[in-house]
Amino acid sequence: MVNEIKKTEDKVISTLGDIKRAISDFTDMFADMKENITDEMLKRSDEIERREDSFKKLFEETRINLTSDLEAKTEELTELQGKIERPPIAFHAHHVVDLVLDTTDEIIIFTKNVINEGTGYDTSTGIFTAPVGGLYQFSVHTCDYMVKHAFIGLVLEGKVIAADSNYDKDYYTCSTVGAIVRVRSGEKVWVKSTASGSNRQLIEDVYRMNTFSGVLVNN
Structure with a gap:
């Protein structure tokens, strides 16, 4: 009976060791995954910021060009309106x-x-x-x-x-x-x-x- 108890105790200790190693391996794997995910998220964040800056720059350039074109067209229309309103001489x-x-x-x-x-x-x-x-x-x-x-x-x-x-x-x-x-x-x-x-x-x-x-x- 003592031997059986000893064997059972050894199995429990061995199982606990396996569980401890498994937990350690899982912890390491989780840490690696967390690091990889964090790096990927940072990369994605940087890419999003770059694209956002590029979009803002493109939007501003487009706005300036459209504003300039609109002002030019407005001047042309004003000049044309003035000519239309003037009677022929x-x-x-x-x-x-x-x-x-x-x-x-x-x-x-x-x-x-x-x-x-x-x-x-x-x-x-x-x-x-x-x-x-x-x-x-x-x-x-x-x-x-x-x-x-x-x-x-x-x-x-x-x-x-x-x-x-x-x-x-x-x-x-x-x-x-x-x-x-x-x-x-x-x-x-x-x-x-x-x-x-x-x-x-x-x-x-x-x-x-x-x-x-x-x-x-x-x-």
């Missing part, structure tokens, strides 16, 4: 009453409007006043009497920007002169005689017409 006048050019710098007045969009041309003074600033195109067509001279100047704010002379001893002649010029809002354009004399005279009949015209090309 164009005039075409004819019929000169005073055909004799006997005074130097005399303004040649075209008294009848065919079109006067923007009401810039004044038939009483012969002067066009630009309602808005921009790039304008002007044209002057005049006809002179036979054996008579015509010296014509297109004038912007007192300065001749285009000039023409015309003469024929046997027949009536016509000529055209024009210019493309930038005009500020409120500036004035007109046509004048650049040289006077008793032999300076225009002609106007059913076959010939003196005209002065202008149009806003771009503002």
